[in-house]
Amino acid sequence: MAGDEPAPDVGTARTAGTGFERIDWTAVDDADSTVPPAAVAAEALVFFSLVAAFVYDYVILANEAPTVGVVGWDVTGVEWLLVVVLAIGVFHAALPLARNRRLTAYYWRQFQKNRAAVVSLGFLGFVFLVGLVGPLIWTAPNEAIDYAAAYQPPVFAGGSWAYALGTDAQGRPLWHLIVYGMRVSLEVGLISMVFAISIGTVVGTAAAYFGGYVDEVLMRYVDLQQTFPVFILLLLLIYLYGASLLLIIALYGLFSWEGTARLVRSEALQRGEEAYVRAAEAAGAGRWWTIRRHLIPNVSSTVITAATLSIPVFILGEASLSFLGFGDPDVFSWGRTISAGRSDLPNAPWISTIPGLFLFLTVLAFNFVGDALRDAIDPR
């Protein structure tokens, strides 16, 4: 009221000379808060301990020693990234959904309308879980080499239950190869997606909101990147530095965000004209506040759809590199297994076709889920 600046002590400043009741805001109980700071603290703690564990693993621990001794899991660089990505997923997707049950139930009802997407989601959940914990249960394919058991057909083609999906030329059970391939697909898809979507969203929103030269420079770079053959760059770098999964993931993540950026920019340009953005400005909101609180939440449906649809692209990209023999020789990508089975197609077709089927179903499922998500979460 009468010209006094808002004082830091909210409780007393508010009441002076106004019609407001005397409420001490600092003393209001914290019973029904919407975002418990506990979650923020937990997230900070998790990421701090992840960094600490990473430093411990790479600086203190001997190179050969497994990081998690109990299960003998030697966490690689890519796996560290996967853990970080999963933690981000827990704190920024799973937790908010669990907290806001009403909205989650609403989304789920919308999503359920698409039956194919529900089945696809179930399949992706299976791939996700098996890819995550499977390598801890089943031995690595290279430790399961058994030439005596080579070319065992899968159980539906007259094989035994000991090798339910059959074995390859070296007697490795195909199931083990599939499980380890799931892990690779998981890593490639999720990590590259998080990279690409983060960069794309930031660039797209910034270009839309700031406009002018910022927009011009960012979008011309996007044009440049779009015309740039990333695949050739990948081949060159693999030739120079040797194939590694980390390199492939990083290159996909860092050089394939241009589509997302364009999508987000056009979406944000529309949203930026909305009355609620002007209303926020009229309430005194600064640029970053407006971007963070109004633009990004409103482009999030576009972003989530783009994210879901970009995962299969990365998985397919890595599979094709491995199929061509440019993949990481230390990981059992589906593409590599498909490639290895080519020469045995006439006598043992399952070696190529079963991983191929998994690859196909995974990519298809992501597309179904992406389409259903777009319909379910669009706020308009």
Next chain:
Amino acid sequence: MQSTHGDSMSRRHTTTDQAEPLLRITDLRTQFDTDDGVVRAVDGVSFEVNAGETVCLVGESGSGKTVTAESITRLVECPPGEITGRIEFRGENLTTASAARLREIRGAEIAHVFQNPQDALNPVISVGKQVAETVRIHEDVSERAARKRAIDLLDRAEVPDPATTADAYPHELSGGMKQRVLVAAALAGDPDLLVADEPTTALDVTIQAQILDLLADLQREMGMAVLFITHDLGVVARVADRVVVLYAGKVMESAPVDSLFADPGHPYTRALLACLPGRGRESGSIPGDLPSPTDPPTGCRFAPRCPFAVEACTTDSHPSLYPVAQEPDTDRDGAGTTAGDSPDVSTPLSAAPLDGAASRDLETTGDGVNTAHVAACIFHGPDRDAAHLDREVSWTVAEPDGGGR
């Protein structure tokens, strides 16, 4: 008038000599550079808002009401917009204030309620959070303290079951409820001036009345001033203390609400009043269109559409605001009894003598008389005898398709 200067608007006579007004706008000009030329959306507007009072900005679409309101805290995008003039809020000139200072003022001291509640709420954020937003922008409070305050504000805005509604999303609320939420959000910063830009236009009539009552109650309770923008004279009659009539970016008339309705000083105001759908009479419409914003007519901007216009109205620079004096020989609501002795209206007024003494005399006309009611019309200038307003002109006759309800 031939004797006025282009910028004489800035020397308009102020209202009664009370304390410094809360908001004083002097010669505000907001223009936009477009491909078709410079659009002068607001062209020399001056008015004041005193603490606690309700001022209505009235005018038809495109008259510059909204641009005027959005120029106050520079919500107009600049460029392409350009704002000049003085906007003094508690003595502080906002046209030269820094962007950071303006952000402090927006929401906390000058709040806005926008026209369409459907669009002004973010569809993906719960309404409670949107109300709490203003609090959180201006004060360093925790999210749950802000939420408590939001619920309190929703309650104050007479939203039923505010604690539950705070978690609702805009699509779950009715239009009237959304406007209540927006009112609550505007009050969150405890502003001294509320700029309500057609807050009831998008609502149906019964809800309109509720929102108007709510605004009036809250205004009384919180002692804030309201700058109310509307084209609806029915709303004006209901809420206003004073009225500023805008046409084509210029102030046509400024008056206390009673004298505006009782004794409109400008033909345009009369035209607006004639357009008001009334009981038992036909409502009219004003023939013609708004003048081109890039190339406005010289003289009075309303002159091309004004049935009272005399040649001086169109050939001269725009007349300044003159007090609408309650002179005994003038009875404009009467049957024009005093008009008979006026000279022929077709007499070229530009032939009248013009000297410095006359123009000085004009500027001081208002001293000592009731100048709260001013109009920018030739009829209130020195040649008012030459261009009498007492001619009988029927608005409903002037407009052939004036079929009212």
